[in-house]
Amino acid sequence: xxxxxxxxxxxxxxxxxxxxxxxxxxxxxxxxxxxxxxxxxxxxxxxxxxxxxxxxxxxxxxxxxxxxxxxxxxxxxxxxxxxxxxxxxxxxxxxxxxxxxxxxxxxxxxxxxxxxxxxxxxxxxxxxxxxxxxxxxxxxxxxxxxxxxxxxxxxxxxxxxxxxxxxxxxxxxxxxxxxxxxxxxxxxxxxxxxxxxxxxxxxxxxxxxxxxxxxxxxxxxxxxxxxxxxxxxxxxxxxxxxxxxxxxxxxxxxxxxxxxxxxxxxxxxxxxxxxxxxxxxxxxxxxxxxxxxxxxxxxxxxxxxxxxxxxxxxxxxxxxxxxxxxxxxxxxxxxxxxxxxxxxxxxxxxxxxxxx
Numbered sequence: 001x002x003x004x005x006x007x008x009x010x011x012x013x014x015x016x017x018x019x020x021x022x023x024x025x026x027x028x029x030x031x032x033x034x035x036x037x038x039x040x041x042x043x044x045x046x047x048x049x050x051x052x053x054x055x056x057x058x059x060x061x062x063x064x065x066x067x068x069x070x071x072x073x074x075x076x077x078x079x080x081x082x083x084x085x086x087x088x089x090x091x092x093x094x095x096x097x098x099x100x101x102x103x104x105x106x107x108x109x110x111x112x113x114x115x116x117x118x119x120x121x122x123x124x125x126x127x128x129x130x131x132x133x134x135x136x137x138x139x140x141x142x143x144x145x146x147x148x149x150x151x152x153x154x155x156x157x158x159x160x161x162x163x164x165x166x167x168x169x170x171x172x173x174x175x176x177x178x179x180x181x182x183x184x185x186x187x188x189x190x191x192x193x194x195x196x197x198x199x200x201x202x203x204x205x206x207x208x209x210x211x212x213x214x215x216x217x218x219x220x221x222x223x224x225x226x227x228x229x230x231x232x233x234x235x236x237x238x239x240x241x242x243x244x245x246x247x248x249x250x251x252x253x254x255x256x257x258x259x260x261x262x263x264x265x266x267x268x269x270x271x272x273x274x275x276x277x278x279x280x281x282x283x284x285x286x287x288x289x290x291x292x293x294x295x296x297x298x299x300x301x302x303x304x305x306x307x308x309x310x311x312x313x314x315x316x317x318x319x320x321x322x323x324x325x326x327x328x329x330x331x332x333x334x335x336x337x338x339x340x341x342x343x344x345x346x347x348x349x350x351x352x353x354x355x356x
Contacts, residue, residue: 002065004050006040011069011098012057013038014091015331027052062326069098070176077174078203078221084168093162093169097183100160100335101176102325107307114303116156118180121205127223128232130206135228142231144255148194149339152182152201153303159197161186161338173200180204186338190296191258198225226265230255235265242272245283249293258292260284301339308340 013023020038024031029049036042037049054061071094079085079093107113119137124130135141138155145151149159162169162185170192173182182200184193202224207217239251245259252262260281267277287293308318318336322329 004037004045004064005066005068006038007068007071008064008066009053009057010038011071011095012053012059012063014088015095016057017088017092023053023056026056029053058330059328060326066326070101071095071098072174072176077172078200078207078217079169079172086168089164089169093164093172093183096160096162096331096335097174097176097181099325099327099331100158100181100183102327103321103332103335104158104179104181106321106324111307111310114154114156116179118155118157118205118208120208122208124206127202127206127220128227130202131224131227132231134201134205135231142234144234145229147299147302148197148256149299150302152197153301156180157182157201157204159184159301159303159339160335163187163334163338171196171200173203175204175208184339186298189258189292190298191252191256191261191292194256194296194299195225195229195258195261198228201225201228226261226268229257230262230265232269235269239266239271242266242276245280245287248280253294253296256296301336304336304340308336 013020018026020034021031023029024034027034029052033042033049037045037053050061050064054064074090074094077094077097079090104113117138119134121130121133124133138151152159157180160181160183162171162183164185164187169185170188171182171184173180175181182197182204184196186193188196199221202221203217206220206224234255238254242248248259248262248266252259255262257265263272263277263280263284266272267274272280284293311318311320318332319329321327322332
């Protein structure tokens with residue numbers, strides 16, 4: 001007999017960002033009883049109880065009768081901005097990773113996905129050197145990069161979207177069963193997402209023997225992303241003198257970075273003075289606020305696009321994954337369609353994927 005899995009109740013509740021007390025109020029089930037259920041101490045749950053929990057959390061009933069979800073521990077996850085994040089936000093984001101692991105398992109059984117091609121650069125003391133070594137390892141040379149998501153996917157990294165409606169969850173990365181994962185918040189600008197993706201790549205290659213938490217590790221990943229996006233030789237060969245903010249806005253398009261990130265990098269290498277850098281930052285905030293001047297188009301996933309097109313060709317709409325895994329279709333959309341570029345509003349009919 002298949003039994004109710006209490007760990008799935010915890011994951012579903014965390015994904016909805018509600019407390020056990022709030023769940024009790026929404027279902028009419030006592031908080032004490034919900035606590036016993038989550039601790040696995042409540043046997044022979046009544047069908048009406050499970051139905052009430054499923055309805056309140058908006059998960060299929062079958063979801064709660066599957067195997068234990070694989071949720072990474074806090075120390076196994078590299079968050080882009082952990083200091084700004086509440087425990088509720090962190091738990092909701094990591095709960096999504098359990099669904100991503102199951103989606104990847106399901107897809108991997110049906111498709112031949114790219115093999116992992118990541119070197120271990122944890123012995124490198126300089127993030128700049130690590131970035132250069134990885135570019136050499138992948139044969140990228142010194143030229144600007146195109147679609148970052150496509151590049152990462154081609155190297156066996158599974159990229160998912162989060163679409164968390166908060167600026168506190170930028171991105172995070174982790175390993176699961178020897179497969180690297182990166183989760184990107186599509187609430188950010190395209191330039192910021194490119195940088196966030198490579199920030200997480202830095203963690204994956206430099207901190208693969210364990211994810212160090214703290215400012216030093218974040219600074220290392222930032223430096224790695226900066227040098228990987230904008231190689232030193234190409235920067236020096238492209239920009240000789242900086243005279244205006246508009247010059248930076250035009251130049252940043254070459255590397256697909258934000259204007260602020262380019263200004264920071266130029267300041268670090270001594271191309272602009274302290275006074276110039278401070279002035280550029282003030283002018284950016286005054287003129288553009290939180291927006292990016294002349295922003296780039298958001299990058300799309302190539303891997304997931306091909307997967308869903310192949311599934312559709314075989315008569316399987318995206319709802320086949322949600323049914324197979326007993327997941328709400330919204331969770332599939334959140335994790336995947338933020339990267340494909342078209343929102344699918346129905347499991348019937350041809351998926352509306354607006355892709356290049």
